[in-house]
Amino acid sequence: MTHTQIIDHGLFQGQMLKEARLETAGLSLSLLNFGAVTRDLRYIASGADRPLILGYQNPADYLENPAYMGVIAGRLAGRxxxxxxxxxxxIIALDVNEGKNHLHGGGQGLSHVFWDLDLLDAAxxxxxxxxxxxxxxYPGAAKFxxxxxxxxxxxTYDMQAEVDQKTPISLAQHNYYxxxxxxxxxxxxRLQMDADRVLMLDGTNVPSGDIESVAGGRFDFGAERSLLENxxxxxxxDHNLCFAIGRGNSMSVATVTAPDGLRMRVFSDQPGAQVYTAGGMAAQAGGLPGQQLGPFQGICIEPxxxxxxxxxxxxxxxxxTPDRPYRQILRLEFDQT
Structure with a gap:
């Protein structure tokens, strides 16, 4: 990525697949208009050029994207x-797309449709x-x-929705870091999270309604530890961890640190985050140069x-509701420790 631009990648499903490329002194990022995908995010400070998320080399591969790499998931993220x-x-019947359940908004959810894409400024x-x-x-129309x-x-990802009637909205940005x-x-x-509880799952990996403490267990990341240690x-x-009640939104909810000290701090206004270590990702070719795509190659932290x-x-x-529109703000900060 050399400068801010929008690139056309050809017609698919009758629509042009487009990519916007942004860059600052410290980061570069590319977005696709299909699935609102973050295709590439790189740390370029001090002359580095390091990918921070998993991605496909061929933009057209996102038209399938069974692992939801980089998408905005919804209307309802999760199961x-x-x-x-x-x-x-x-009774509202939703699209069935994982066993008998509904996952990430359905087979043609926000992750698998074409969005309009515009540049507002260089960044x-x-x-x-x-x-x-x-x-x-889903009932009602929703403008995202x-x-x-x-x-x-x-x-920063600022996610908003205006609706014309009462309807559920819960989005998730789905990068694999x-x-x-x-x-x-x-x-x-290494992972540290300001999360003290975990949603318990039923036999189909859907939260049952029960919530338990993480204290002393493998979901306890109150103190920074490597994923292998935990x-x-x-x-x-593939569990939803609940952020500590009463925390301030100015405090990070999670910190991920690479073995060499490159760190990502996650700030969110949501009540919790799905943490997925990609155990179910199929091994596949076609990743960005130098990347392997497959089990445990990335970690999703999805407020x-x-x-x-x-x-x-x-x-x-x-x-x-029309009087209470949806909004979520997710901020990721990167530095070298």
């Missing part, structure tokens, strides 16, 4: 039990998409706007509302 929920006395791009009433089963901004060594470039697995990365059996994680909140009354609600 919804039985692909249904009740809203004001009416800012904006993606917009209007989801019609009934898309993937995602503004991505680079500032020195930080990137590997701060060492992506050639090796993430077991040597999970010596390499079971992997969001609690998955399956529409079926768990004890979870914070994820309902947006």
């Amino acid at each position: 919804t039990k039985g692909a249904r929920f009740e809203l004001d006395g009416k 800012t791009a904006q993606l917009t998409y209007t989801s019609p009433d009934g898309e993937n089963g 706007t995602v503004t991505v901004r680079l500032e020195d060594n930080a990137v 590997n701060l060492a470039g992506g050639a090796d697995t993430i077991w040597g990365h 999970d010596p059996s390499r079971l992997g994680m 969001q509302g609690f998955p399956n909140a529409v079926n768990c009354p004890n979870f914070p609600d994820v309902l947006a």
Whole structure:
């Protein structure tokens, strides 16, 4: 990436696949208009040029993208039990796309549609998409706007939705982070999280409604530890950790550090984050130069509302209304320790 620009990659499904490229003194980033994908994010401070996320070399590969690399997931990120929920006395049936459940907004969720993509300035791009009433089963129309901004060594995702009737919205930015470039697995990365509880899962990996303390277990990242130290059996994680109640949004909710000290701090206004260590990612060719794509090659930290909140009354609600639009701000800061 040499300068800010939008590049056309050809027609697919009757629409032009476009890529916006942004750059500051510390970071470079590229976005696709399909799936609102962050295709590439690089640390370029002090002459370095290091990939920070996993990605495909061929932009057209994101038209399939079974691992949801780099997408904005929604309308509801995560899994919804039985692909249904009740809203004001009416059963809402959603698209079934993982077993009997609904995952990441459905087969044609926000991660698998074309958005409008515009450059606002040299370091800012904006993606917009209007989801019609009934898309993937969701009630009401929703206009989504995602503004991505680079500032020195930080990137901010400002995710918003305006709706015309009550409907659930909970988005997640789905990068797979590997701060060492992506050639090796993430077991040597260290993780610290301001999270004191974990959502318990049923037999289909959907939150059951039960919440337990992480104290002393393999989901306890209160003190920084390597992923291997916390999970010596390499079971992997695909769990939603709940941020400590009463924390301030100015405090980081998670810190990921590469073996050589490159660090990412995550700031979020959401109640928790799904942490996924990519145990289910299929080994495949086609990654960015020097990267391996496969199990445990990246870690996703996805701030969001609690998955399956529409079926768990004890979870914070994820309902947006015309008078209460949706907004989430995610900020990532990078430095060398």
